[in-house]
Amino acid sequence: MDVTAVDRSAVLGDTLLHRAAPASKLVAAGLLLGAVVTMDDPLVAAGLALSLTGAAAAVRLPLRQMLPLAAYPALFALVFAFAAAPGPATGALFVLKAVTAALAVVTLMFSTPYPQVFAPIQRITPTIVGDALLMTYRSLFILADKFADLQRAIRLRAGISARQPVRAARATTRALGGLLLYSFDLSQREYDILRLRGYEGGLRVSVHTSRDRSADGAALAYATLVLGVAVAFRVLPALAGYAWIATLAGALDLTVGLLIGRRTR
Amino acid sequence: MSHIHIPDGVLPWWLWLGGWALAFGLLALASREGARVESRRAVPLIGAVSALVLVSMATEIVPIAYHVNLTVIAGVLLGPWLGAISAFIVVLVLALLGHGGITVVGLNTLVIASEMAIGGALVRTGARAFGRTRIRPVAAVSTVVTLALTTTMLVGIVAIAGAGAATRETGALDAETLEFRNPFSGGVVSVGLLGGHDHEGETEEEHAEHADEGGLSVGRFAAVVYTLGPLGWLLEALVTAGVLGYVARVRPSLIFGAMRVEPQYPRYGDEHGRH
Known part of the structure; x- marks a missing residue:
């Protein structure tokens, strides 16, 4: 767990996500966690994990440092899945939920200084x-x-x-x-x-504002879309047979994200 | 396995929301009690001890998915109230680094705060009863007892979650037959967005049958944590005993200062108590 790498990226980085307001990123992370809580299909979870990785690659966050951190909870989720899951698909769902939630919070922490x-x-x-x-x-x-x-x-x-x-x-x-x-x-x-320094309680943190409104909009729109997809797959029986489309879309997001990230380098 | 490595979205919403509510109640109480300590002293002390616990938790023993916690040591140094604040901070920072779910922060806070409070109390009581020279065995036994208790708490949480956990095999892909199927044939209402199935209108037998199909396997979970757990407890006990023994030797005031433990050897004179 390299905490210094997280802080270095959050403070010194200058990606699209770094320019968004911390409040917008917190709301977006909350929506993504809502999606993780809602989804109950391993294929949808896999799609979301791939899509999130693609989004991080597109804005050029340091994936090499982020992915090991996001994959770390998979180890513990594997033990939990082995111990408590009633079947292999549910076990896979546990692991994917752990990785996806970790990806969401790690993306937030890699793009936002901790006081914010x-x-x-x-x-x-x-x-x-x-x-x-x-x-x-x-x-x-x-x-x-x-x-x-x-x-x-x-x-x-x-x-x-x-x-x-x-x-x-x-x-x-x-x-x-x-x-x-x-x-x-x-x-x-x-x-x-x-x-x-005469501290009497109450350290104050000055909250940053947005440096790019479009970045806030993009983060919130993406998170809302992901939550919408997760809710749709949960409540609409007609979609049940098409969860593979979510995985495919996630893989597509990842490919496009990697290409965009490489082109803007 | 002293705290819950359960991913987000596995436990039922009422359980993790209840955990958050209880954790906030505990924090409010702990802050009121902690205010008796000068805040200028309490804040850096909680910060340093929480950071120490976080650093130790970053070191993982891969084969058994265990990492050292140092929570008993934190309990000895901070006491139960400041310990509860430290527990919340540790769990929150870990969750923000992807280690443990955000939704289970409340439940994890309760488990770790209990670990700090019980561990600290056992070490203090043991040191008073057996003297500061036996701090190592006291610390080791206290750690094993504490971790056994908190692991039972963890099993209890999973048992409470039981069949209500969102663990249904609702994937469109059937992993056993590798065929796509429609698990929602029962209708939209039966899906239950944030909880388990809505089994309204079922007989008790049918309900029990569904619970077995979808719920967490509490028996297997208990078997695994009580099999792997003792390895971790033993490791933690050895580390806790080693660290407390080392600190008791080089700077005893840190451990015994707050405890008021009378030394078991004569304070004045030579080693035989002669002046």
Whole structure:
């Protein structure tokens, strides 16, 4: 889970999606999650996953970094599908739902700086929760870097080796212990900074507006269309035999998206 | 498997919405209780500990689909109320990175907050009873007991979801015969947009039959998590014991400061208590 790659893309990227207002992207992500909740056909789910990948490729989001992150929940969904699904088609549906939902949120996070995503959450949660959320994300980068350094140092000293699992486990545990001590020192430093700055609760985030209205419209129209398709396949019995069309359309979206992404490069 | 890796759209809407409502109630209560701690101190502390839990969760043990959680350690360091806030933050950030569904954030918050509260309480009670020198075994046993309890909570959630979960074999493609079929022949009303089937007018036998066809297989799920789970519990127990033991040795005030655990060895004099 490379959190720094997500942040780098969200802050430094300049795709069509980056130019849309965070509020529009949050609503679009919500509509896409609505589609994931609604759909109950693996073929429709596959179509949506392909289409979303195509959309991300068309606006030139970093697919190589996004796809592993979106595929990560598939591993856990596979275990859940094996454990609880009543049949193979439902198992496939579980995995595809996990991947599609992950793709939707990962697309949001790769195109929107985290304070902008957290700002609406801050408004509906108690002050301490919203502030701690922002502080967590800040600390996450620092601790992730520190942990990577610690692991590298241990590996260089031959502390992590497959041949000596007990020694490796002991070294990793000490690294985590060291990280815990470091995280406490970090929180102490942050406390000092907050005290110096006269913090009394309530970190403010200035919300970005849209830099391109057409980007907002495109994101919302796409998400609404996807939700419409998912609802249609769920409620209209006449469409039941044509779910393969959704997969085909998704594959087409992916192809077109890849071509557009390559042409605009 | 301390928290739910259930994808969005699998659990019935009333269950995950109920989870969100309960989680918000818990957050409101936790914020009120947490306000007793100075917010300037609480905010960075929650941030640092939540980030630590997130970093540990990013390390996954592939064959058993398990990752270290450090939730018991977070419970020891933060206590139950600040722990509940940390649980929500951890689950939300994970969901935003594609790890765990957005709809199950509420339920996951309840499970992880319970894990932090129970784990923290067990370690504190154990340390008081057996002394700080036995922090490693106390931490290991507390972690196993806590994870067993929260895994049972997880099985309970899946059991509550049961046949109401949206897991119907309604795909147009029949995976067994590889033929296209019409699963909606019962009519549009029977589809049930956000929940399970509408079995109005069925006899009890028919209803039970349909429930077996479409619902989550709770028995199999329980069998799998109780088979794979203990491996994870053991790993987590070893890591928790190792980390708490290490911290207790190099900076005991972090763990025992808030606990007021009396040392089991003489405080003054040499190792035999002689002055």
